[in-house]
Amino acid sequence: MRLALALAKKAYFLGEVPVGAVAVCDDEVIAWAYNEKEKRNDATFHAEMLALQRAAAYLKRWRLTDVTLYCTLEPCPMCAGAMVNARLGRLVFGARDPKAGAAGSILEIVRYPLLNHQVETCGGILEEECAELLSSFFADLRRDGRVGRRRSTRNRVDG
Numbered sequence: 001m002r003l004a005l006a007l008a009k010k011a012y013f014l015g016e017v018p019v020g021a022v023a024v025c026d027d028e029v030i031a032w033a034y035n036e037k038e039k040r041n042d043a044t045f046h047a048e049m050l051a052l053q054r055a056a057a058y059l060k061r062w063r064l065t066d067v068t069l070y071c072t073l074e075p076c077p078m079c080a081g082a083m084v085n086a087r088l089g090r091l092v093f094g095a096r097d098p099k100a101g102a103a104g105s106i107l108e109i110v111r112y113p114l115l116n117h118q119v120e121t122c123g124g125i126l127e128e129e130c131a132e133l134l135s136s137f138f139a140d141l142r143r144d145g146r147v148g149r150r151r152s153t154r155n156r157v158d159g
């Protein structure tokens with residue numbers, strides 16, 4: 001989770017919503033990612049999606065029953081759905097997301113009993129640090145209209 005937090009901080013620096021994800025299999029980190037939605041102009045490039053894709057590419061299989069995914073934020077419905085489809089073994093997340101969380105906050109997708117797979121889930125790990133990073137990102141955004149290096153460079157060029 002510390003590594004996931006470091007990745008979230010990198011996203012923050014790059015002007016992305018600070019979310020990081022790390023995939024672990026047999027006590028080994030096999031994939032990691034941070035949110036790249038702004039950079040790629042793609043709403044599906046969440047850290048969790050990228051980490052799942054990279055874990056599957058590394059293992060050369062889509063079934064991730066022996067993988068634990070550490071995420072700094074509770075997954076959204078898209079990522080939670082992808083975790084179920086990937087048959088993810090275990091999800092460990094930091095901050096809860098009262099606006100979009102699909103691991104119990106507003107929806108329960110990862111453990112929904114009628115789906116064909118339920119992900120073992122543990123939330124609230126390093127919760128304060130993960131949540132603090134997100135709140136300071138959005139506070140910066142409200143105050144300056146921009147966050148991080150990428151946006152400030154663009155604004156300087158425009159200004």
Ligand SMILES: [Zn+2]
Pocket residue numbers: 046048075076077078079080
């Ligand atoms: Zn997501």
